Structures are given as C-alpha cells and as structure tokens.
Amino acid sequence: MEMHRTHLTKQEEKILRGGSGEGTQKALELLVAIGDAFDAEKMIPITRAHAASSGQEGDLYFVELLANGGARCRVPTSTNPVYDAEYFDKLFAAPRKEAEVARRVMMAYKRVGAILSWSCAPYLAENIPLFRENVAFSESSATPYVNSVIGARTNREAAQSALAAGIIGKTPEYGLHIRENRRGTCLVRVETPLKDEFEYGLLGYYVGKKIGYGVPVLTGIKRQPTTEELIYFCAMSNTSGAISMFYIPGFTVEAATVKDAFQGEASKDKIEVTKLELKQVYEELQTAKRTTDFILLGCPHYTLKQIEHAAELLNRKKLRQNMDFWICTSATTKMLAERNGYVEAIERAGAHVVADTCIDEPCWIAYKEKTGMTDSPKCAYYRRFRDVRVAKLEDCVRTAVKGKPD
Amino acid sequence: MKSHQIVLKCHRIINGCAEGEALVSHEPVCFYLTDPKTGIVKEKNHELAGRSVRDMVLVFPSGKASSVVQIDGLYKLASNNAAPKAMIVKDVETVLVVSAFIARVPLVDKLERDPFEIIRNGDLVKVDAEEGTVIISRR
Numbered sequence: 001m002e003m004h005r006t007h008l009t010k011q012e013e014k015i016l017r018g019g020s021g022e023g024t025q026k027a028l029e030l031l032v033a034i035g036d037a038f039d040a041e042k043m044i045p046i047t048r049a050h051a052a053s054s055g056q057e058g059d060l061y062f063v064e065l066l067a068n069g070g071a072r073c074r075v076p077t078s079t080n081p082v083y084d085a086e087y088f089d090k091l092f093a094a095p096r097k098e099a100e101v102a103r104r105v106m107m108a109y110k111r112v113g114a115i116l117s118w119s120c121a122p123y124l125a126e127n128i129p130l131f132r133e134n135v136a137f138s139e140s141s142a143t144p145y146v147n148s149v150i151g152a153r154t155n156r157e158a159a160q161s162a163l164a165a166g167i168i169g170k171t172p173e174y175g176l177h178i179r180e181n182r183r184g185t186c187l188v189r190v191e192t193p194l195k196d197e198f199e200y201g202l203l204g205y206y207v208g209k210k211i212g213y214g215v216p217v218l219t220g221i222k223r224q225p226t227t228e229e230l231i232y233f234c235a236m237s238n239t240s241g242a243i244s245m246f247y248i249p250g251f252t253v254e255a256a257t258v259k260d261a262f263q264g265e266a267s268k269d270k271i272e273v274t275k276l277e278l279k280q281v282y283e284e285l286q287t288a289k290r291t292t293d294f295i296l297l298g299c300p301h302y303t304l305k306q307i308e309h310a311a312e313l314l315n316r317k318k319l320r321q322n323m324d325f326w327i328c329t330s331a332t333t334k335m336l337a338e339r340n341g342y343v344e345a346i347e348r349a350g351a352h353v354v355a356d357t358c359i360d361e362p363c364w365i366a367y368k369e370k371t372g373m374t375d376s377p378k379c380a381y382y383r384r385f386r387d388v389r390v391a392k393l394e395d396c397v398r399t400a401v402k403g404k405p406d
Numbered sequence: 407m408k409s410h411q412i413v414l415k416c417h418r419i420i421n422g423c424a425e426g427e428a429l430v431s432h433e434p435v436c437f438y439l440t441d442p443k444t445g446i447v448k449e450k451n452h453e454l455a456g457r458s459v460r461d462m463v464l465v466f467p468s469g470k471a472s473s474v475v476q477i478d479g480l481y482k483l484a485s486n487n488a489a490p491k492a493m494i495v496k497d498v499e500t501v502l503v504v505s506a507f508i509a510r511v512p513l514v515d516k517l518e519r520d521p522f523e524i525i526r527n528g529d530l531v532k533v534d535a536e537e538g539t540v541i542i543s544r545r
Contacts, residue, residue: 030507037419037503037515054474058481062508138473158473158504175500239472242499 006035006172007042015168023069023112027164034161035172044134044173048076049166050122052138052159053109055082055102055361062160064104066167067111077166078117078127079109080139080159081301081328081358088357092366102361112167118356119330120300121231123150126332131253134177136165140378141235141300147245149230151253153177156244176245182254184247184261185214186269190221192278197306198375198392200225201232202278205285205377208241210271217247217261224251228303232376235300239378285377288389293370295351295396296388298328299359299379304336306393307353311342313397314349323400324367325351328359349401360384373399409530412542415518416494418535419503422512425532426491428525428542429454429462434470437479437505445488459483463531464490465521469502477505484509492533494521494540514540 008016016032018025031043053059085099110116117126120139129135129152137146138157146152155175157165165171175181188207194200207216216237225233225248237243247254247261255261297310310327319325327346329337334355337343343353357363359374360382373389373396374380380388391399431454439449445460460483469476483489492512495502506513512535517524525531525542532541 030504033420033507034500034503037498037500037513052474054478056474056478057485058478058508059474061481140472155500156473158477158501160477160504160508161500 004032004036006032006040008032012043021070023066023071024167026065026069027071027167030161030164031168031170031172035174038172038174040172040174042173043170044177045169046075046134046136046165046171048127048129048133049073049136049162050078050080050127050139050142051109051114051163051166052080052120052142053082053105054080054159055105057101059159060101060105060108063108063112063163066163067108071167072113073166074169075166076115076127077163078115078119078122080120081118081356082106083357083361083363084355085363087354088363094363094365098362112163114163114166117330117332119332120358121303121330124227124303125330134171136162136171138162140238141231143244144234144238144246145231147176148234148247148252148254156242180263182245183215183263183265184217184267186211186216186271187258187267188216188218189270189272190218191272192275193222194229196392197226197228197232199278200229201236201375201377202281203273204233204236205240206273206277206281208237208239208243211241211243213242215245215247216243217249217258217267219249219258221248221251228306231300231303235376235378239381282390285380285390288371288373288387290371290387292373292389292399293322294324294326294367294372295400296326296359296372296374296379297376297393297396298326299374299376301333302327302329304333307333307337307342307346308340310393310397311345313394314351314401315345317349317401319350319400320402325349325400327351327353328357329353329355331355351400409543409545412524414524414540414542416514416538416540417516418514418538419498420506420511420513421535422492422510423532423534423536424463424491424512425530426461426463428527428529428531429457429459429464429490430522430525430527431464431466432522433466434468435464435466436469436471436476437483438471438475440479440483442482443486443488445483458488459490460488462490463492463494463533465494465525468495468497469499469505473501473504476501477508480505480509480511484511494525494533496521
C-alpha cells in the first residue's frame, strides 16, 4: 500500500480505503496529496469552508465526482457565484453548452449539501469565520479577508481543495495554519491618505504586483478602514499578486504592533506607496479607448452600503440610450436592498441588480465585443470583454446617465 | 549508441510513473494559456510559445494565475489527451497540486539537484513518483 508522509488517523485511513464511500474517498485523496506536497504532519479539523465554484468544466468534473460518489459536507461550506441561467436566458442567449455546465455545477453543489450562497463575500453574511478558527476559504477576496480582517486561518485554497476540506471537515496542517508562517514579510509604508474603496483597490493592485507573494504589513494608515475598503484591498492584491494575508497593525486583529506582525524579527523588504504610485496604477488601468457601452459593478459582490450609494446616485436619473448598467450581489444582500427600496430606485433609472452571478461568466456574452466600465480592477483583469475602463462608482454613474456618450 | 543516464531522488506530490521527452520552461506556466486540443502554448512572449506540452515531461519553476483558470486549463488538456506526461517543479503551491490531481498528471519537486542545471530539452525523462526518482537519459 502507498505510504503517506502526512500521518493519518485510523478513521482517516478507513476513509482513504473507501469505507465512507467513493466521493468522500476522493476528497481525502486530494487533501492527502496536498499534505504530502507540503510535508504536513497531520490533518487538522476545520469548522467551515468556502468553495470558489466557477461553473467551468474542471469545477464540474470534481464536484460531480464527489456528488456522484455520495459525498456530503461535514462542515458549513458556502459557494461562489456562478450565474442564474434562467434569468439571463430571457435577456440574451447565453451559449447552451455553457449554461448546461453552470446548471449542473449548481445542482452538484446542492447534492453535496453546500450552502447555496452563490456569493463571493460569504464572510459578511452566509458563512462567517471566527477569530483563530481553522477554515478552508478559496476565492481571491475571501482568503485574505478571513486571515487578516477576521484572524481566522486559511491557506490560499483552490475551489476543489476547499470543497474537499468541507467534505472531510479537515485540512492538512501547513502554510498559514501554522503561526510562524503568518509572520509579515514586507513593510509597506503608505504615504498618502486613501479616500474610499476605489483607492484601497488601487493600493491593493500595486502591493500585489510589487510583492507578488508574501505577507505585507501596512503602516501609515490613519483612519479605520471600512469593510468595503478592506474587501477591495483583499480582492485586488490577491489578483495582481498572491497575497493571502496582510496586516494593518492597529486595525486588523492579529497583531497590535508592527513588531508583533513581524513576530519580533526585523523586516528585510520595504516598499513605499505615495500618491504617485497610485496614480501610475490608475493610468495603467486606463486601456479603454472607445465609448462606454455598459457598466458592470460588484466584483467582489456589492455590499448593502454600496448598493445604497449606487441607489442615491441613480435616484431620479435615467440611463442614457444604449447604456446597460449591472450591479452583482448576493441573494441575501439583494433581499435587503429590495426591502430598503434601493433596488426600486436603481431599476427606475433603468439599471439592474442581479444576484448569484459573477462578472466572469459566459452569461455576459452579449458584451464580448463591447466596452465596459467598472470600479474594480479585478473585473477589468478577466478580459471577458473587448475593453474595460476602471473608475470610481461616481464616475461610472456619471458616464451612464449623461446625455451624450463620453 | 549508449546513452548516458542520471538517477535523481525527488519528492512525490502526485503519484504515478511516466516517461517522455523533456520540455524545460524557465518561466512559470499557466495551462489556461495553452490550446486545449493541441497543448500548444499560446501565451505571447513566453519561452514555450508555439511549443506543445502534450506528452512531454514538463520542467518548470511554478504555476501561475488564478486557481479557477489554472485548474480548468490543465483539466481541459487532460480531457483531450494533450496534457504533459509528468511535471517536475521547483516551487509548489496548492493550486498546482489540485490541478495535477484532477488531471492525473504525476507531479514531483525537490530534486536532489537543480532540474534546470541537469535536464535539457529533448532528454528522455522518466518520472517515478512512487519510487521518488527521476531518471534522465541523454542520447
């Protein structure tokens, strides 16, 4: 029999031999492979997981493999947005084959007993980790958010490894589950005040690109960052780079001081971010040359506060002709936004609030040859569209409602 | 002609045993940026641009790009029988492990000598993850 470097309990060995069914066996096989790769000593329990489901073929293969093998999640396991094929079918014909993949992916996650949150910010409502909980959270904003803002412990999981961890209720003990590996690696001196989430997004984009991989420790931030600002920093730094964790001593929970963040050691690497660097990042993102055809917001999913802000800006206004305007959010947030009257104000202007949907899905095929505008550099990065302009929400609304094209 | 053979110890990540011609990339590889039918690297300015990873023993420093696209990329190659036979890497991350697991491509790291110094394009390489060995034959 094959030997594993990761020590397994008798019960885990039994699962690996197929004693709990084929689906559960496959899930543990993947975790053991990861444990072997990182020389993990053992498996440790996790309390929750978030699988960054995507509605693509690789995703479908694995979740169906587990579902068909009878696997069920042992701990709460939330899911990322895919898209509501029925909803989009009425608007523009999404390619049939892809719609079928999306439908099957969503069904399979239901069969394994996942929380059908279809949200990329589950840490706000549907699946909230606690301080120092060991969890397995995939998704670019989710991994750094739960590590840094909440102080839970997760590695930079793939959808499949997070799902496998949710099925088994365990993950190999390696990486960011071990305190020493959570030590800061680079000091980032922020020498300019940041106004809003858009500017935090630019900072994140710069830090991710500059550091690539590591644990930045940010200083110079004077004001308590908002939830939205932290989300944008997380999403962008983990897209332009692979930032799974960061510190803002004084504001994030795990280290009260810079010294604590570096666990008493001196930082070797230092970078400085001034107004100039943020301006350069902004300019680098301005690749769109043509007139804006559509606005696409909610990457990551808009929070209730952001939807309220959009509703205020769109209130008593009308989108100009041939302009489409989309806000993606979770079903939970959309329900509250409806209750509060924000959705009505947005729809009266001619814009849409859509739940369960990611900006990187084939349902947006109608815009393939069009130019969009978004407040998220991450949305622009996916290149599902001809071109995407990046600007603040206020500028997106201004472009969408003014009489003539920009 | 007698071939020259080197046997190196390695660290198993994804089990399996396969043999093929070596294809060395000094740059990280994103499987999403290959043609899913032919395995030809489409990424502009990439060292392997225009070459196919199909049936090769791919030697590269690490994977790159978001988890979703990387896994989907290697999975599609494998479904079309266009994936590498085996992979030898220097720095492993979770996403690459998951990709190789799903595509069932043997994956090893921690060769006892630097693979970029020892392995050249065209060498015949046998990766035996189970035994923890890489055998390099040069004709």
